Amino acid sequence: MSDLMEETTTDADAPKASAAMFTFSEGTSQHRMFQLIGWAFFFVPALVIPYILPNFRVSQFGQVIAFSVALLGMNMVIGYSGLLSIGHIAFMGTGAYLTVILVNDNRWDVWMTLPVVIIANFVFGALLGFPALKIKGLYLALVTLALAYTFPILLKIDEWGIARRTGGDNGKNLAEAVKPPGWARSLLFINGRKPQEQQAIYQYFCLFVLALICFLIVRNIIKSRPGRSMIAIRDNQIGAAVSGVPLNMTKVLTFAISAAVTGVSGSMLAVNLNSVGPTSFDFNYAILTIMGLVLGGVATLHGNWVGALLLVFIQDLTSRVSIPPIIPKGSPLTRAVFGIVLVLVAFFMPGGVVSFATKLKRKFVRVIPQVPKGSSMDTATLSVDSSESGTLSGAAR
């Protein structure tokens, strides 16, 4: 059904698209050049940022990277599988706390904690996946919301040494900051800088590489069989089951992998902030991350980092707006500006920033899909990319 609809829309677009400024055939050298330029627009700023901005800004961008991985994990469950989970912030917290506790109390190396974080969160995620088999839609949202609400409270329990290990209300500082080894200093050309700057730049690049790895892994999962199964379940559960998709296995696995990815993002955040505290993983952040996800674009890969960028900077930026007679500087009304921005985004970019940008791009650039050699598929099916057209409607139905 959706194939049919996609096909008709491509046909309808055809006359308009012929007026596009650039037209490429897929796989030609021009097309590859175009893609390369697109990637350059992403990578050049990302690689230059740590060298030109002051330390606290670099740290803010480190936060963006950490949250982009968190959104990536959440997107697997919310976007691609259509299961509305508000509780992923708890997995992020578990990752962060595990890293800090293992480093501080057990003298582990920071990066060595990652496998533990991944395995522990994989198990926790699978455990949350089991109730999700039975409980659906907004009922599942409540159960996961309970997790988000409960997590900071659980950290503060005085019994059984929990509060002692987690630091209770105050949280904990990472005992050993991540410092660049000699080879990394020469690789990144930061030998001449102050130690603090060296540390900030090195941390940024560590997070950046980790995030790239996470994005690659998740992208490959989405494009391969388990990912297709998730999307099939989201779009039509019964249809997917009839076609031989193992429902329970796929759902539990999705929760487990997504929790593991989100846990890694928590460790990244702990490294970036050099500390953890219960307020970084409370209910507000649960809501903020959902907002970032929706702003960026659900069920898109680029939506994750765009959403994280907005999540970190939008409140900061809107709080600086001042329109002298109505909104004086620093008045509580600046939060209304934030609200108005959200409303405007909903009106003008209803699918999030990324789907808006994709639509805009289609006006200027048209890529003609080509049949791969030796394939019997026709072009119409090739142009369908159902993974990019998801909505939350499946989640709340």
Place this chain on the structure above:
Amino acid sequence: MQLFLQRVFDSMNNGASYAVVAIALVLIFKATTLVNFAQANMAMFGSYLAWWFHGTVPIWIAIFLAMALSAVGGALIERVLIRPFDPSDHLPVVLITFGVAAILEATAGRFWGLEFHKFESPFPAQPDDYIGIGGARLRYETLGTLLAMGLMVAAVFLILNRTKIGLAFRAVSSNVESARLVGVRTGRTLQFGWALAAALGTLGGTLVAKQTNLEPAFMAKLVIFAFAAAVLGGLDSIGGSVIAAFIVAIIQSLLVGYAQSIPGLGWLKSNFALVVAFVLILVVLLFKPAGLYGTKRVERV
């Protein structure tokens, strides 16, 4: 026994407020199959209005005025911000409700400040205004809150089951397409749902504000309890959510009360009671996925 009765009586007040807000959430859910993330702040704003009006008029008139204004506001929000969107696409509406919440919070902060305001109880609240039952004190305040909630629930039931617009609302919430085909004006009907929900939220807010004092975030926790109640009762069942609201409130009150006297359970404080309530709800949902009284989902292929 006396202590037990006392704790049950104390929980009634909370239960009634949860019930009223839960009904507001259920109404919006029935209308749009969506949870209104702005519900907490809409109710907060309405309670502030009531507090503000109370400067010039008696408290009851102030509450009614605030409810009426909230209804107008709810209807306006629906008309301007919700109706332009395709009801089957939830993402933009989620953003809209987040945005409305932020705008209302900011506006309340601008006009009434971030500090606490005392909200006068609309019921007799002197220390000796109570009836003794088995040694426990049933306060007039609690009775009044229960009465207000009961009247409100009766009014909602009458509106939904005995009036034309209520019939239209039930038709729309059961099937939007079919309702539109038989000539129901779906937009206006949903607008009515939003107005009713906003008014109910304001009532719930004022019922609880007399205990918690007013500040821009005072409704956030109440709405989580109300959401828990709505889910436990079944998201599309008004009666169910009322019953569930009292169940949640009683669990909360009894757990907090008794855990303190059992050695080893001292950590079970007010916040943690919610955790236990959540676990109970999870268990209920595992056996009844649509809540206690919700409509079971039947899927057609």
